[in-house]
Amino acid sequence: MTVTATRHEALSLPDDPFSVENISNPYPLHEKLREAGPVVWLEKYGCYAVTRYEWVYEILTDFESYCSSGGLGPKDIRKEPEWRPPSILESDPPTHTVMRRGLAGVISPSTMRRLREQFTPFAEELAERVVAQGDVDGIKDIAEPYPLKVFPDAVGLRPGGRENLLPYGAMAFNAFGADNEIRAEAFTEGEKVAAWIMDSCARENLSITGLGADIWKVAEEGRIAPEQATLLVRALLSAGVDTTIFGIGNTLYSLARHPEQWEKLKANPKLAKFAVDEALRVESPFQMFHRTSTIDTEIGGVRIPADSKILLFMGAANRDPRKWGEKADVFDLDRSASGHVAFGMGLHQCVGQPIARIEIELVLQALAKRVDRIQLTGEPSPWIHNVLRGFARMPLRLTPLARTT
Template identity: 55%
Template sequence: MSTHGLTGTDVPTLDDDPFGHRILTDPYDFHARLRDAGPVVRLPRYGVYAMGRYEHVHASLQDWKTFVSSRGAGLTDFKREKPWRPPSLLLEADPPDHTVVRQAMGSVISPRTVRELKPVFRPKAEALADRLVERGAFDAVTDLAEVYPLQVFPDAVGLPQEGRDALLRYGALAFNAFGPHNDLLDAALATAGPVQQWIADSCRRESLAPGGFGARLWEAADRGEISHEQAPLLVRSLLSAGVDTTVYGITNMMYAFASHPEQWERLHRAPSRAKFAFDEALRFESPVQTFFRTTAYDTEVAGVPIPEGSKVLLFLGSANRDPRHWGEAGDRFDIAHRAAGHVAFGMGVHQCVGQPIARLEAELVLSALAERIRGIELDGVPRPKLNNTIKGWASIPVRVTPA
C-alpha cells in the first residue's frame, strides 16, 4: 500500500483499522477518538489522511478543486492504478466533465419528475404498510427496506422485471470496492460476474422501458447533451446511487425508531414530520459512512500540510455527530432536532443526485407506517450487514402496535 506523502511527524496518528469488522459494526467510539485526535489524522495502516470533524469534512466535500474525485472516491488512486470498472461519470469525475453529465441527470431527476412520481409511489407505500401492520411483527430490512425501493425505483428507471435482485448485490460490490481489498470485497467479487452482466445489459437502450429515467438519458444523448457512450454509464450511476443508499437509509431509520420508541410515538402524533424524521435518521446513522478524495496539489487543512497525491478519507458519519457542530445532541436521535446541513448525501457538486427520490420514498413509506402504527419496538437482536462504505443491518426484527 502506498504511503505517498505521509512524511510529517507532527500529524496525529491512529493505528485503528476503519475497515475492520469491529469498527464497521460500531464506529462511533472510533469517530470520537478521530475527532479528538485533531482536524487531520494519519491512518498509517492504509497510508492515508483522515478527517472526522464536521467543519473540515464539509469544507473538503465542497472544495472539489483541491480534493478531487476524478482520482477515485475510494482507496484506489486512478492516476496510479486501474479502476475495477469504468469510473462513474458523476461520482468519480470533476468539472467541467462532471458538470455536463450532472446537468443531463438533473434534467431527468428534476423537481417536476419527482412530483410526478408521488401519486405513483404513494399507493404502493400504503399497501405495503397495510400488510406489515396486519402481520404485527416483521423484519424492517427484508420485509420493508429491501422491498419498497425495489418495488418503485426500478419501475421509474424502466428496468427489466427479471433479475432485479441483482441490484442489491451490485450495490454491495460497488460500495465495498471503495475500500481496501479485504474479505468483504472478496465476498462481493465472488458473485460479481453475473451481477455485472445483468447491470450492463439493463443499461442498454433496448432493455429500458419508454418514458423511464433510463430512456430519458438515452434521449439526452440523441439530443447531443451527452454522448451515446456516456448514456449507459449514467444509467448505471442511477442504479448504484438510487437503490442501496435508500435501502440502507430506510433500514437505519427503522432501527433508530425501534431503539427509541418514544420518538415513534411523537411521529405517530404528527406523521407529517416524516421527511424531517428521515433527515434526522440520516444524520444519526448515515448510510454512507466514508468517501475518499485525493489532493490535486500540496494543500493545508487547519495548519496541517497535506502533500499532492494524498488519499484523504472523509468520515461523513463522524461529521454528522460531531459535537463541535451539533452540540451535545449529536449522539442522540431526536426527530425534533434540526438536522439540516448534514452530509449524509455528500455536499457540493458531488452531492447525491438521486437524493430527491430517496427522500420521496422514505417520506411516503414512513408517513404511511406512522399513520397506522402507534408503537414500535425491537422483537429480537438486530444483525448488522458489513460493508466497506455503507452502514446498515441485515435483519431488524420489530413488533408493532396498530393505531
C-alpha cells in the same frame, strides 16, 4: 510558495476503520479520531482521515483541491484503473458538469411529483401488509421490498434479473473501502452481475418511459454522449437501491429506539421529512469514502501533500458535537438536521437524493397512519459493509393503532 510536508505532521494511529468490529459499531472509533485532531494518519492504509464536520464539509465543497477523479476508493484511478469505468461520482469538471446537467434535467421537481404519486400506492400496500403481520423483519419485510419494487420500475428496468441489483451495489460501494475480505466476498459473482447491469443500461433494454429512457433522450438531443448515458443509468442503479434500503432501515431503527420521537411523528405525519433528515444524520447510510488532494494543502493546520488519499468520515462528521451540540448522537425530531453530509455536499452532492427522500418519507407516512408503537424485539444484525452502514436483520413488533368504528 510550495508547501512541503510529511505524513508525520498528523498524529499516526494503528486503528482499522474497516475491521468487522468497527464496521459493526463505528461510533467509538469516530469519537477517538475526532478528538485526536483535525487530521490523523491511518498507518494500516497509508492515508489521512478527516472526521470533524468543519473539515469534512470543506473538503467536500473544494473539488479543485480535493478531487473525485482520483476515485472514491483507496486507489488513485487516474494512475491505476479500477474494475469499472469511472462514474459521475468519480469525475470532475468539465466531464462532471456535462453529466450532472444531463441528470439534473431528468430528476426535476416535476419528476419528483410524478414519482411521489407513482410510489405512494405500494407504500400503502406494504404498510397494510406488515402491520397485519405484527412481528416483522424491518429489513426483509419493509426496507428491502419497497426500493427494490418502486425504484427499478421508475428507472424502467425489465423484470428479469433484478436480483442482481443488491450484489452490484455491494460491489460498487465496497470498492470504495479497503481491499479486504469484505470486498472480495462482494465480488464473488462480479463478472455475471456487472454484465447484467451494463446490459440493462442499454437503451433497447429499458422501457420507453422511465428515468432510464429520459436519460437516453438527453443523449439523443446531443447534450451528453451515448457512453455517458450508459454510465448515468448505471450510476442510478448503483446509488438508488442500497443506500435507500439502509436509509429506511436506519430510520426505523432510530424511531424504534426513541419511542417518544415516534409519538411525535404519529401525531403529525408531516414530520416524516424531518425524521428522514435526522435519521440520515445520526445513522448515515454512507459512512465514508476517499478524496485525493490535487495540490499541497492544509487541513486544520496539518499539511497534506499533493496526491494524498484522504478518507472522509461523513458518519463521524454528522455526529460531531462541534456542529450538532453535546447530544449529537441522539435522534431528535426537534433538531434541525439541515447541513448534514449524508448525501455529500457541494458539486458532488448526490443528485438522486430527492428520490431516496421520497421513498423513505412515504414509507414512514404510511406506517404512521397505522402503527401505534414500533418496538425492537431483539438486537439488529449489522450489515458488514466497507463504507455503508445498515442492518441485515431487524426484528420489530408493529402494534397497530386501534381502529375507530
